[in-house]
Amino acid sequence: MSRKILLEHDDVPGIETFDVYRKHGGYRSVEKALKTMSPQNVVEEVQKSGLRGRGGAGFPTGMKWSFLAKPEGVPRYLLCNADESEPGTFKDRYLMEKIPHRLIEGMIVSSYALGANTSYIYIRGEYMWILDILEKAIAEAYANGFLGKNILGSGFDLDLRVAPGGGAYICGEETALIESLEGKRGNPRLKPPFPAVKGLWGCPTVVNNVESIAAVVPIVNDGGDEYAKIGLGKSTGTKLISASGNLVRPGVYEIEMGITVEEFIYGDQYCRGIANNKKLKACIPGGSSVPILPAHLVTKTAEGTDRLMTYESLAEGGFASGSMLGSGGFIVFDEDQCIVRNTWTFARFYAHESCGQCSPCREGTGWMEKVLNRLEHGQGTLEDIDLLAEINKKIEGNTICPLGDAAAWPVAAAIRHFREEFEWHVTHPEESQKRNYGLVLPKSTLV
Amino acid sequence: MVKVTIDDIQIEVEEGTTILNAARQIGGDVVPPAMCFYSKLPGTGGKCRTCLVEVAAGSEKDPRPMPKLVASCSTPVMDGMVVKNKTSERVHENRGGIVEFLLINHPLDCPICDQAGECHLQDLGFEHGKSATRYKEKRRTFDPITIGNKIKLHMNRCILCYRCVAVANQLTDKRVHGVLHRGDHAEISTYIENAIENDFSGNMIDVCPVGALTDKTFRFKSRVWFLKPMEASCSCSKCSGKAVVWMFGNEIYRVTARKDKYGEVESNEDGKTAWICNECRFDKKDASKWSIEGPRTINRHSVISQNLYTSDRKITDKKLN
Numbered sequence: 070m071s072r073k074i075l076l077e078h079d080d081v082p083g084i085e086t087f088d089v090y091r092k093h094g095g096y097r098s099v100e101k102a103l104k105t106m107s108p109q110n111v112v113e114e115v116q117k118s119g120l121r122g123r124g125g126a127g128f129p130t131g132m133k134w135s136f137l138a139k140p141e142g143v144p145r146y147l148l149c150n151a152d153e154s155e156p157g158t159f160k161d162r163y164l165m166e167k168i169p170h171r172l173i174e175g176m177i178v179s180s181y182a183l184g185a186n187t188s189y190i191y192i193r194g195e196y197m198w199i200l201d202i203l204e205k206a207i208a209e210a211y212a213n214g215f216l217g218k219n220i221l222g223s224g225f226d227l228d229l230r231v232a233p234g235g236g237a238y239i240c241g242e243e244t245a246l247i248e249s250l251e252g253k254r255g256n257p258r259l260k261p262p263f264p265a266v267k268g269l270w271g272c273p274t275v276v277n278n279v280e281s282i283a284a285v286v287p288i289v290n291d292g293g294d295e296y297a298k299i300g301l302g303k304s305t306g307t308k309l310i311s312a313s314g315n316l317v318r319p320g321v322y323e324i325e326m327g328i329t330v331e332e333f334i335y336g337d338q339y340c341r342g343i344a345n346n347k348k349l350k351a352c353i354p355g356g357s358s359v360p361i362l363p364a365h366l367v368t369k370t371a372e373g374t375d376r377l378m379t380y381e382s383l384a385e386g387g388f389a390s391g392s393m394l395g396s397g398g399f400i401v402f403d404e405d406q407c408i409v410r411n412t413w414t415f416a417r418f419y420a421h422e423s424c425g426q427c428s429p430c431r432e433g434t435g436w437m438e439k440v441l442n443r444l445e446h447g448q449g450t451l452e453d454i455d456l457l458a459e460i461n462k463k464i465e466g467n468t469i470c471p472l473g474d475a476a477a478w479p480v481a482a483a484i485r486h487f488r489e490e491f492e493w494h495v496t497h498p499e500e501s502q503k504r505n506y507g508l509v510l511p512k513s514t515l516v
Numbered sequence: 517m518v519k520v521t522i523d524d525i526q527i528e529v530e531e532g533t534t535i536l537n538a539a540r541q542i543g544g545d546v547v548p549p550a551m552c553f554y555s556k557l558p559g560t561g562g563k564c565r566t567c568l569v570e571v572a573a574g575s576e577k578d579p580r581p582m583p584k585l586v587a588s589c590s591t592p593v594m595d596g597m598v599v600k601n602k603t604s605e606r607v608h609e610n611r612g613g614i615v616e617f618l619l620i621n622h623p624l625d626c627p628i629c630d631q632a633g634e635c636h637l638q639d640l641g642f643e644h645g646k647s648a649t650r651y652k653e654k655r656r657t658f659d660p661i662t663i664g665n666k667i668k669l670h671m672n673r674c675i676l677c678y679r680c681v682a683v684a685n686q687l688t689d690k691r692v693h694g695v696l697h698r699g700d701h702a703e704i705s706t707y708i709e710n711a712i713e714n715d716f717s718g719n720m721i722d723v724c725p726v727g728a729l730t731d732k733t734f735r736f737k738s739r740v741w742f743l744k745p746m747e748a749s750c751s752c753s754k755c756s757g758k759a760v761v762w763m764f765g766n767e768i769y770r771v772t773a774r775k776d777k778y779g780e781v782e783s784n785e786d787g788k789t790a791w792i793c794n795e796c797r798f799d800k801k802d803a804s805k806w807s808i809e810g811p812r813t814i815n816r817h818s819v820i821s822q823n824l825y826t827s828d829r830k831i832t833d834k835k836l837n
């Protein structure tokens with residue numbers, strides 16, 4: 070059931086060039102949309118497709134587009150979120166590296182649908198070589214009349230630019246991205262107003278993930294109804310999954326939503342099982358921000374039904390026994406991995422990446438990191454475990470942007486499902502050190 | 517006009533009013549504490565989260581409760597909204613959590629801090645804090661820096677409310693005053709000791725809710741509660757010349773702007789905020805330069821002004837964990 074729609078022709082040599090891409094059916098959607106469809110038609114097709122945002126939250130793209138305010142005489146902007154910084158997520162990178170024109174094609178059609186005449190791709194600072202790839206591809210699109218003034222004689226103008234960030238995870242949050250693009254410090258804004266009303270330079274703005282925008286190409290080519298037939302239920306279409314961890318064959322896979330998690334981990338077309346004949350211990354199915362699942366809840370739900378690769382099935386059981394599809398950063402742990410260590414690693418990431426604007430996230434992420442550091446290094450107490458759970462509750466829901474939640478959830482889930490392991494670190498400080506893979510003990514954070 | 521109910525008290529306010537401002541119109545203890553919002557400084561608020569309240573009903577039209585607590589300083593009221601502040605157990609609990617967050621890295625050096633006695637964090641800690649800390653780690657520290665030659669910045673005490681950044685924003689479009697770094701290592705900075713050259717930079721001190729920004733001409737001179745605050749004015753070409761002079765005997769120890777009970781600088785009759793200029797604040801310590809109008813009532817819920825250390829509320833009333 071492996072199905073290539075977004076990654077179609079990714080194995081064709083030279084597909085990153087305009088000529089080869091065009092020869093393989095590239096830019097058809099631009100011709101179709103600009104010549105035969107009104108912008109509203111394109112929006113309708115995207116609504117029919119049931120496409121949900123691939124950046125993490127899974128918000129229906131068509132609905133987001135329909136919310137865009139359209140005051141007279143005010144420009145509108147489409148921003149592509151290529152900040153991809155969530156640990157475990159590297160799918161947009163593959164798409165942009167291999168088939169840059171697919172994203173550019175999607176940007177043209179989407180900008181047309183939204184009435185945007187200047188659009189930006191905001192790319193993380195660590196993807197500098199992809200910036201070059203995109204800029205080269207954009208130059209080719211200009212040269213061939215797919216960007217610039219009066220595209221294909223339709224009267225539609227579009228300028229497309231790539232803007233690199235400075236390497237901050239928080240700039241992937243849509244309003245921080247907008248601030249950063251405006252040349253300011255990347256602090257998330259208070260909402261409302263939402264970007265659909267007041268975004269870039271105070272104008273109505275849509276922010277979409279790379280994969281969401283790329284998916285507009287097949288939707289326009291084949292129609293929203295056709296696209297909606299792919300996938301399962303409300304999880305329509307294909308999804309890029311970046312699989313990492315202790316897998317025989319980690320990598321980026323395009324899957325049709327609805328395959329079982331079991332098939333994805335063990336199937337021949339996909340990851341081919343756990344590496345080195347080890348056993349599965351845990352899995353984080355949607356990037357570092359989503360709850361971790363212990364082995365018995367990975368391939369089956371708490372009810373005993375098969376867990377599927379869909380938004381709904383991965384979330385089944387709520388936070389008690391489920392998780393989220395998130396960005397599709399699928400991280401697998403074998404029996405040798407230390408959950409405490411992993412939780413600390415993530416906590417360190419969030420403490421480092423918090424913008425520091427609001428007190429629960431700024432102070433809470435730093436505090437959790439320090440407590441986890443001690444626990445991991447055999448200096449924790451049993452009370453520390455409860456303390457972590459409490460700090461968590463005080464962050465969750467009390468912050469400006471979802472980074473606070475994203476920092477709190479993984480810790481809460483790790484304690485929920487692997488409490489004994491945390492306790493073992495407390496009761497067996499020396500043995501837990503031996504699991505430290507020869508890594509040096511950092512300085513104590515205690516006074 | 518829209519109707520809103522806060523802690524069972526109903527009030528009619530203008531459309532677009534925030535929950536916090538509506539509560540301030542009612543007054544008393546239904547007013548949530550605000551550590552970062554400052555009505556005179558556009559763009560402030562939303563950051564500290566001490567003003568979180570529970571919305572038990574969103575509006576007349578859509579009476580569903582809001583799932584999360586909301587920042588009252590930046591959430592506008594809707595017609596028929598029902599808000600719970602002090603009547604909400606959830607608010608009480610979460611505000612306690614926020615206060616704990618604000619304190620974990622705070623040095624608690626009140627005995628040597630010039631802000632003691634008029635510090636909003638002290639008040640907040642007294643009302644919502646616990647008597648013992650659960651924070652066992654090293655607190656973060658920074659070296660003190662100087663902003664211009666009259667202002668001292670003790671970053672250790674800062675709660676990153678961004679109010680001083682808003683002052684700098686308002687004063688100059690070439691600001692070199694802002695925030696460096698991220699997360700709990702973020703710090704207020706002027707790109708290291710580069711002064712903001714402006715006649716009104718001293719107002720940063722007045723908007724600082726804690727003792728992070730202090731007046732170098734007053735530092736360590738006296739505890740504020742030993743001084744007599746007097747309303748005074750002078751003729752000044754730069755500002756309104758309306759200030760409060762803090763006296764010991766006949767001597768002026770420091771000069772501040774006139775502040776209301778929420779610690780915000782008052783407005784002049786013309787509606788403009790009565791910021792004072794650096795010359796009035798730092799250089800006019802000679803009582804003959806001022807015409808002294810009379811004592812100033814300090815209308816705030818300060819720990820010291822209420823004498824809560826000794827009277828009706830005993831320390832045992834508070835949760836001792």
Ligand SMILES: Cc1cc2nc3c(=O)[nH]c(=O)nc-3n(C[C@H](O)[C@H](O)[C@H](O)COP(=O)(O)O)c2cc1C
Nearest residue numbers: 122123124150152153154241242243277278281472
């Ligand atoms: C801290 C944080 C980081 C985020 N990083 C990204 C990111 O790197 N890429 C992305 O597409 N969305 C990211 N998001 C989600 C965006 O805010 C936004 O929801 C998304 O770009 C919308 O696109 P979509 O509707 O196409 O999914 C992030 C959100 C948060 C709170």
Ligand code: SF4
Nearest residue numbers: 424425426427430470
């Ligand atoms: S939740 Fe964290 S990252 Fe988001 S605004 Fe608050 S401090 Fe910044």
Ligand code: FES
Nearest residue numbers: 562564565567589
């Ligand atoms: S006063 Fe509302 S968040 Fe700080």
